[in-house]
Amino acid sequence: MTESKAAQPEGAAKPRRRQARGERRVQQLLDAAANVFCRSGYTSASTNAIxxxxxxxxxxxYQFFPNKEAIAVELGERLTHQMRQAHGLIFTVENASLPLGEMLDAVLDPMIEFNCANPAFLALIHSSEAPGRVVEEHDALHLTLQARVEELIGRYQPALPADRRARTATMAFQLFKAGLDLILCHQGAEREAYIAETKAALYGYLAPVIGTEGAPAP
Incomplete structure (x- = not known):
């Protein structure tokens, strides 16, 4: 009894090299799944295709994932985590101190770049059969992002009533989402044109509400 207990930690511990190999394999499968989800859609995708x-x-x-849903959940969690990390880098006091046009560049460019590099993120969410856990995490991310936008608007116009600030944040976020759908549907020069149109739409909407100058220092 004593010997088996003593031997258990050593037998249970995986060599670091094996763990690294396993993680590389998991990432390989997730990258493949992302490609298949984007090309075929989540509903039509299969584990064989992945x-x-x-x-x-x-x-x-099947050594790593029991089914397609488990792959989608893991992929969604990783992409959501990356997006949450990005929030901390773009919704900063420094960016809020920029004039409106420069602030939009600083905030939108990383978000657009992330979504263009990871189209599977929206491909999963847009599927009516996406796993509930993926949808729940996306909804939570959506609320967090909208709260960050609302906070940013408050920095530019601290006197703006709370209900107007919330409404403005909601509209701005919806404008961005609509523009992002168009951006992801195009490539090259057309994509760049839609990026510019999205920023112009947001600038035109936000300027009368929060002004065009940088937010006052906190």
């Missing part, structure tokens, strides 16, 4: 995209056998895939 395994084929990753260049592995279905048996190898």
């Amino acid at each position: 395994a084929r995209e990753a260049g592995v056998s279905p048996g190898t895939l």
Whole structure:
């Protein structure tokens, strides 16, 4: 009894190299899933197609994920975590002190870049059969992002009533989402044109409400 207890930690501990190999395989499968979800949609995607995209056998895939839903949940969690980290880098006092046009560049460019690099994020959310956990985490992220926008607006116009600030944040966020859908549907020069149009729409909407000068120092 004593010997088995003493031996358990050593037997249970995975070699670091094996863990690194496993993590690389998981990331390989998630990258493949992202490609398949974007190309075929979540509903039509299959574990066989994901395994084929990753260049592995279905048996190898099942060593890491029991089904397609588990893959989608893991992919959604990782992308949501990355987006939350990005929030802390763009919704800053420094960016709030910029004139409106420069602030929009500083805030929107990283968000657009992230979504263009990870189109599977919206492909999952737009699916009517996306796992509930993925949708719940996205909704929570949505609320956090909208709260950050509302806080940013408050920095530019501290005297703005709370209900007007919330309404303005909601409208601004919806304008961005509509523009983002168009941005992701295009490539090259057309994508750049829609990025410029999205920023122009937000500038035109926000300027009369919060002004065009940088927020006062806190």
